[in-house]
Amino acid sequence: MAWSDKSHPHRLLLTKQFPLGLEALPVFQPVMLAANRIWNSCVWHSRETFRQENRWPTEAELKAKFKAFAAWKELHSQSAQAVAEEYFEAVSAYRKHRENGHLEMSPPGFKPKNHLRTVTWKRQGFDVEDDTLVLKLSRKKEPIKVALPGGWNVVTLPDGTEVKGVPVEVKVKAVVRRRKVENLVLHVTLDLGVVSVNQTGAVSAYDYNSAMFARAVSSGRLDLFVCRELLSLVQYRNKTIAEFQEKVSRLKEGSRRWRRCLSAKVRVLKRLDHRIRQMEHSLTKLFAELDGAEGVAFAVVGDLTDLRRFARTWMKGKKATQKINQMAYDRLRQEQRYKNLMWGIETDAWTERNTSSTCCLCGTRDPAWRRHRGLWVCGRCGLVLQADLNGAVNLLKQYLFGSCTGRVELPFAPRGVRVWRWDGRHNRFVQVSSRAA
Known part of the structure; x- marks a missing residue:
């Protein structure tokens, strides 16, 4: 679950999890491996830029650099951009730690080739058809359809009120223990709108x-x-x-x-x-x-x-x-x-x-x-x-x-x-x- 006040101080965003099972692994594995290749490419390019020019590339430079790569074209454009944004955020945190005197910190590094990276679909990267999520990929590729149980977008508040949320972000994460993939979990962030608060009390x-x-x-x-x-x-x-x-x-x-x-x-x-x-x-x-x-x-x-x-x-x-x-x-x-x-x-x-x-x-x-x-x-x-x-x-x-x-x-x-x-x-x-x- 998460909370956000970007648009309104009383806007409520909650995240619900849905296990997908290992039977969905063959469908999501190519997409997650492509996201991992984008991450490793960002690592390599950033280190080379720092070694040659003594600076870290910006987020816009990373997106423009790998926009024509084969791995980039396997994902939806916003999903591929999300990987570059996550890497840039990790580099920014590393640089801030170094500025604060934590010299033992290391920059974000490479991931193994078979690492299943979390893939993010933003609002324009998926559609909702009844109880089915349609996760878009790149052009000329068939989207991934995920069937969800009834009432998947309904959240019950503590007073018993049922609120229907609007999905704003979808993530697919791999649960790995001892180097073995045990499950895939779908994280859906729902926007429940502006919640009314008590005025007196x-x-x-x-x-x-x-x-x-x-x-x-x-x-x-x-x-x-x-x-x-x-x-x-x-x-x-x-x-x-x-x-x-x-x-x-x-x-x-x-x-x-x-x-x-x-x-x-x-x-x-x-x-x-x-x-x-x-x-x-x-x-x-x-x-x-x-x-x-x-x-x-x-x-x-x-x-x-x-x-x-x-x-x-x-x-x-x-x-x-x-x-x-x-x-x-x-x-x-x-x-x-x-x-x-x-x-x-x-x-x-x-x-x-x-x-x-x-x-x-x-x-x-x-x-x-x-x-x-x-x-x-x-x-x-x-x-x-x-x-x-x-x-x-x-x-x-x-x-x-x-x-x-x-x-x-x-x-x-x-x-x-x-x-x-x-x-x-x-x-x-x-x-x-x-x-x-």
């Missing part, structure tokens, strides 16, 4: 942290989400990468053991990434469900722009800096945003200035009152609260009144704190007692 505020996520609602409800399992998975992933890099550095590049080590690295990291993404989706789904059940109309998330750069400049602790740099805050915010939109809840980013160093009860600011292990003890009014919950309440006050400092009274009477923690047996977050947390 409560306001919720979320304070993102590495191991704790706090939530405060204008009705007085406070929630604390313990995400130590998520943080430990991210840390374990970093440790795994370091171990594999140490092993690879002792092997000869291109040797059999070197290739086996890289294959094992990719296999292990894919499994860890899948577990991390599952936990992130469960967390953001719980956020949206709680907001929808409590009648929330606006969800406020802290604006963490330039947080990583700010942490590198003044934070002296290596552990704190590592925790901040390894959490995918922007991805969590985007996931929460489109899930909230399905519930009719608008999500907005707001500044977190002074929220972690101000008492949410009396409005007095003193950074020293944030004690060890996330404990907030106000030296003026004597408030004792979890530090992230204090920041979430201040973020809510800042959104409602424009400031959290000074004598700004709380718009609600805080109730008991609910604590949520990951349950590995059921693979979801469950409510636990404060002692269990």
Whole structure:
């Protein structure tokens, strides 16, 4: 699933997956191999241009260079252009990493000749005939027809409303494990149009942290989400990468053991990434469900722009800096945003200035009152609260009144704190007692 606000802030785009089975492999294999040859051609031309002229070719140069190639003529024109666009985007990301000081990064490289590359069909590259997708190829080539089940373009929102979407993009991906193609999956992105959002209701505020996520609602409800399992998975992933890099550095590049080590690295990291993404989706789904059940109309998330750069400049602790740099805050915010939109809840980013160093009860600011292990003890009014919950309440006050400092009274009477923690047996977050947390 995905969310986009290119044309409207409340426009919802969702992606549905349909397994095609291995029986469709002979039909899509020539097309996917042609896309792989275009990718390798872009790699070769870019490296030669950089070696001779000390520059990387532009996206327009790549498209003009390979427009007359045989592999280009096997695909639809927009599908072939999509491959060049993906390569140019990868090169741009590599150059940006190098500019930011990550000299260990390598440019996108060649793929094996038998690699089945993902093929993209844009809106002009396919037609819809009832429950059949007609995927166009180049001229004088018969299109590929894919039969889909009934109701393939219908999405049911959490309130039970069925919305019919318009397909805007189609992708065919190969599922490969241990160098064997196990399945082909069709990804169809549907445009559900502009979703109506709630105009009146409560306001919720979320304070993102590495191991704790706090939530405060204008009705007085406070929630604390313990995400130590998520943080430990991210840390374990970093440790795994370091171990594999140490092993690879002792092997000869291109040797059999070197290739086996890289294959094992990719296999292990894919499994860890899948577990991390599952936990992130469960967390953001719980956020949206709680907001929808409590009648929330606006969800406020802290604006963490330039947080990583700010942490590198003044934070002296290596552990704190590592925790901040390894959490995918922007991805969590985007996931929460489109899930909230399905519930009719608008999500907005707001500044977190002074929220972690101000008492949410009396409005007095003193950074020293944030004690060890996330404990907030106000030296003026004597408030004792979890530090992230204090920041979430201040973020809510800042959104409602424009400031959290000074004598700004709380718009609600805080109730008991609910604590949520990951349950590995059921693979979801469950409510636990404060002692269990």
